[in-house]
Amino acid sequence: MSIADAEFVQAEIAENGLAAAKPQLPPGVVTEGPLVEAKLRESYLLLGILYVGAVAGITWAVTQGLGKVEIAVFVGMFALTTFGIGAGMHRLFVHRSFRCGPVMRTFFCVIAQMAVQGSIAKWVANHRRHHLYADDAGDPHSPQYDGFGNRYVSALKGFLHAQGSWVFDQATTDNEYYAKDILADPIAMFFVRTRWVWYVMSAVFIPGVFGYAFGGLHTMIGCVLFSGLFRAYLLILVSQLTGSVCHAYGYRRFEVDDASTNEFVTTILTFGEGLHNNHHRFPRDAYISHAWWEIDLNGLIILGLEKVGLVHDVFHASHRQLERTSEARAQTASTAR
Numbered sequence: 432m433s434i435a436d437a438e439f440v441q442a443e444i445a446e447n448g449l450a451a452a453k454p455q456l457p458p459g460v461v462t463e464g465p466l467v468e469a470k471l472r473e474s475y476l477l478l479g480i481l482y483v484g485a486v487a488g489i490t491w492a493v494t495q496g497l498g499k500v501e502i503a504v505f506v507g508m509f510a511l512t513t514f515g516i517g518a519g520m521h522r523l524f525v526h527r528s529f530r531c532g533p534v535m536r537t538f539f540c541v542i543a544q545m546a547v548q549g550s551i552a553k554w555v556a557n558h559r560r561h562h563l564y565a566d567d568a569g570d571p572h573s574p575q576y577d578g579f580g581n582r583y584v585s586a587l588k589g590f591l592h593a594q595g596s597w598v599f600d601q602a603t604t605d606n607e608y609y610a611k612d613i614l615a616d617p618i619a620m621f622f623v624r625t626r627w628v629w630y631v632m633s634a635v636f637i638p639g640v641f642g643y644a645f646g647g648l649h650t651m652i653g654c655v656l657f658s659g660l661f662r663a664y665l666l667i668l669v670s671q672l673t674g675s676v677c678h679a680y681g682y683r684r685f686e687v688d689d690a691s692t693n694e695f696v697t698t699i700l701t702f703g704e705g706l707h708n709n710h711h712r713f714p715r716d717a718y719i720s721h722a723w724w725e726i727d728l729n730g731l732i733i734l735g736l737e738k739v740g741l742v743h744d745v746f747h748a749s750h751r752q753l754e755r756t757s758e759a760r761a762q763t764a765s766t767a768r
């Protein structure tokens with residue numbers, strides 16, 4: 432908070448009493464009106480369906496058992512959508528860590544929306560706000576602050592907020608403020624508008640088709656409930672570990688001014704996103720491992736796609752070195768003048 436802001440808050444307190452001493456939220460945070468209503472509608476509808484679907488999926492697995500087809504579809508779809516959220520949604524659309532042509536961009540849109548975690552525009556806007564105000568008032572899903580910028584006293588409440596309940600609070604992000612580039616991208620916006628089609632493709636249609644083709648009606652039901660609906664819900668829980676566990680537990684390679692950490696189990700489950708302290712230190716890197724034992728599978732796949740020419744302009748450590756060198760040269764030149 433700046434001195435001017437602090438003085439303003441003090442003046443408000445003097446005039447209106449302590450009730451006015453609310454935390455100042457940064458621009459682009461919306462706490463009432465149609466954007467909040469739209470957020471809550473989508474959160475309740477989507478998670479309502481997934482809660483019921485996940486319970487049905489577990490019940491089916493326990494009572495009917497799972498065959499090879501159900502497990503193969505579960506693993507295949509989990510891997511595809513984990514890569515979709517990590518490499519597509521996070522590294523390509525939020526951080527622009529690499530570039531690609533329209534066909535690959537379309538592919539990344541498909542697998543990002545198939546992760547069933549809200550629209551590309553909303554995800555990008557929320558995550559950019561997370562980086563800008565990480566573990567401070569204005570972070571949409573910090574274990575330290577609620578959606579309105581109030582500090583959590585209870586560690587458990589903070590953890591639960593970061594691990595999921597933030598999607599049900601009355602605060603949301605203005606996409607016009609944080610995701611202008613996505614709103615101006617016709618390919619991404621086609622997928623934003625048709626996102627429910629891709630949710631259904633991911634959680635119902637594709638698992639159902641594989642189940643029916645390789646095992647018949649009984650396998651089809653198992654695939655939809657367990658490998659589709661339960662898997663989609665499980666992926667949401669796993670993705671949110673980077674906001675909860677990786678802002679509270681684990682080790683820090685870099686001293687940054689937020690609480691981000693690297694955490695081993697989350698790193699394995701998310702294909703590398705759990706190297707979250709490395710990521711907060713260098714948010715634009717496409718490959719975020721800094722040691723041989725920090726396994727960043729998403730980053731390795733992106734580097735592989737670069738090798739075969741499907742993506743280009745991949746941003747990584749060597750580019751930072753180049754940037755530093757050219758900055759140093761510019762500084763030397765300006766001092767010499």
Ligand SMILES: [Zn+2]
Nearest residue numbers: 565673691707
């Ligand atoms: Zn973070």
Ligand SMILES: [Zn+2]
Nearest residue numbers: 525558562714
């Ligand atoms: Zn990020």
